[in-house]
Amino acid sequence: MSHPSSCEAGSLLSDSSSPPFLSEMTASCFGEAVAVFTINVGGGRYTLPRELLASHPESRLGKLACCSQEAALQLCDDVDFLENEFFFDRSAQTFQYVVNFYLTGHLHLREELCVSSFLQEIQYWGISKRRIGSCCRGRYRRHRGQRCRLEGWRAPAGEGEEEDFAGACCPALRRHLWDVLEKPESSPAARAFGTLSVSFVLLSVVNMTLISLDWGGGTSVGGVGGVGGVGGGAPRLLDALEYVCVAWFSAELALRFCCVRDKWRFSRSVPNLIDLLVVLPFYLTLALDNLQGGSGELENVGRVVQVLRLLRALRMLKLGRHSTGLRSLGLTLAQCYEEVGVLLLFFGVGISIFSTVAFTLEYHLPASTFTSVPMAWWWATTSMTTVGYGDVRPDSVGGKLLAFVCILSGILVLALPIAVINERFSSCYRSLRGEEASQQRRHALRRWARGSVGERSSAEGVNLNHVIITGEHSACQSEHV
Template identity: 30%
Template structure:
């Protein structure tokens, strides 16, 4: 019979054995209690703030330490530093500080945001794109980021409008957004080929070998001989190869413009977009030229005025080169940079205007007594001042006196300094838009993997919440216990206020420590 069964017979334990047994039982209960305390500590560790008692926050940013009061960052509880749960991920218990491997200089502006109660100022030695990334990292919010971009002169991104009709939406995406699908990309490539072909034809047809001339009569007075003259003919013929190619390009541009207008989500806003206006203006000269070819009279004389007007109208065809910006990210970035730098460019023009008037007036009076002076008036000196300040120096106008040359030297130095002042701001704006475009492309490429990671993260968070709720329920009701957890198995649980002695308690006992006696009715069962 087993010494531990206690079912078929009763056992009497010696006094020493009972003491040893009691000590092991107490030790087992104490270990179970410690396990429960560790569970409570792990459960509550995410909500406790290590620096709540000291009321002082020590922040280490790439080796540079900052100290501030806890109530300073607590003003903005939705930010990274203001939320204890968020910032505890960066807590170093050995040094009793928060460590961030971020840009040092940018943190001056971030800390000032908390100290000033919401005023964000970028340090002058930090680039705009770097400070923008720091704003996103410290989670200051989209409203703060939008306000910061407006203060820096950036254009607010407009939301993408799409038609409600399904077929209309597909057509709009096909012609307006080349990155939306593979057919849209092929259509964009075809449009770029047609634009380039049109620009090449516009340039080649002006070569002397391809020009056409007509003979006109200068006068038809009675008694005088007719004097014929040869003049360049700006009106093409309908069978001219260049005109045929131009017709094909115009048919493409017109069809593209009409289809995009028909599928536009809002017809009123369609021609408020500058690119659509350029598309319309670039095809108008063809129809004017076509009308002039149809009504042209070869016997008509003195067409100099009409031909001059026609040349000006045909010059508008050069605007087709701007159509390339619809399909070129580089040109779009350049346009956004110029739009964001309008204030700096305006200051540049204003400073140049002041310097032009100042130095042209000075060189005029300095060269007034020279017999060979080329500066006959102050407006004549405007051209010289502009050419000198931009360091072009054509040499058609130059000072000849000593004072005139000294003024010219000062003019060149002033031009270099004036032009160089807004260049860093423009370059910084270009870097910002370039990095933003690059990041958006990387975001699109990795969107699928990011979505999968988010789903895994949500699943893990859900499991953690479920485990935490299960532990909380166990703590509130010890009678309900999941036998699958090691802290709550049959060997160490408390069930219905009765003590179960674990089998491990009997490890080390020898059968000789237990006295076996026959079962009697008056003997207590253990």
């Protein structure tokens, strides 16, 4: 550490009313005197030369090395000009990477750090995210993309965010309904509602399967079933169950829409769009059936109705609101579109090559099943995916050897991107589990703050310490991934 210059010493010995570290000092004298800076970040002290900090003048410490005394007070939280020590109330762990940036000129990101928190820290220190090294840039982009897609799957009020009903109509009633609809762990009524909702989804899927069976002659009620019945008994019961399930889904969606304050954000949420697609085909089918019955000129309405009825299979996606595994699968597919594209490209190239060669080897043989190149494409597709229906098969020795190479290539092509997709799925699953545990912890803390945990702990079995420990453990696992 350098000794104070003459002007600094004179200023320190002067009889002024200001504290020593706020004594008068010219900008040029301050810059010449401080040759070594002592940076204190979160209790950790780092001694850095002025030339090293000044090499990055766009950063906060670079500005500190080249500024006046008054400007230095604005760049740090506290300062002691006697010791040339500057205090910053920031993360000491992240500052180690900032120091490494000044030494090497590159930022590096380790696995155990939270990328979002790291980005906030480097923004404070005035370091651009473009400085992140190429070896860590892929991890940074992958994490940011995962967080953005996770936002799309969150509840309309924001997962982990408390919906504000202050100033709204009937705030107590809307808050209670919102907790029942969106927070299954908040109360026994909410858990019962979540269980009932899942039961209706499963009942609807089973009912849709039974409706497709051939029950004999007759017409089902309302034409909703789409398959004739005997005019009573099972078909009428199945149609009635269909109406009950759709009424439940519609009421659930309507209640959510009425409770939430931000209608636009609610409409853009992925789970709510799925809920809308679940009930919309039923009402469109009902309207088209009535329109078809009143006009004989609409010949293609029946085909449209059949297509709309196929959309009822989307009801299984409603389980994604209650299943972490299904949400993880959706996030993985959205995040691994590049890997899926590479997989399809590999398959396309392999199918084109093997189908052309197989057709050339087999088409001239008597009773050959390779009648055209599209048939050879079908054979190559089933072979590379190791399905092998056997409807198209090679008969010659060369064709069988080619089939062996085709199957082996399919196994290798599938194995290459599957490991990456599996890793992403595990990462998404752990992240969602960590989010759920953290959300339960925040809800328990809010109820405790409102004085409700102590009153209902015996009835609900709320263990605040267990929730906090579980949430922190899951969140740490999520950040580590």
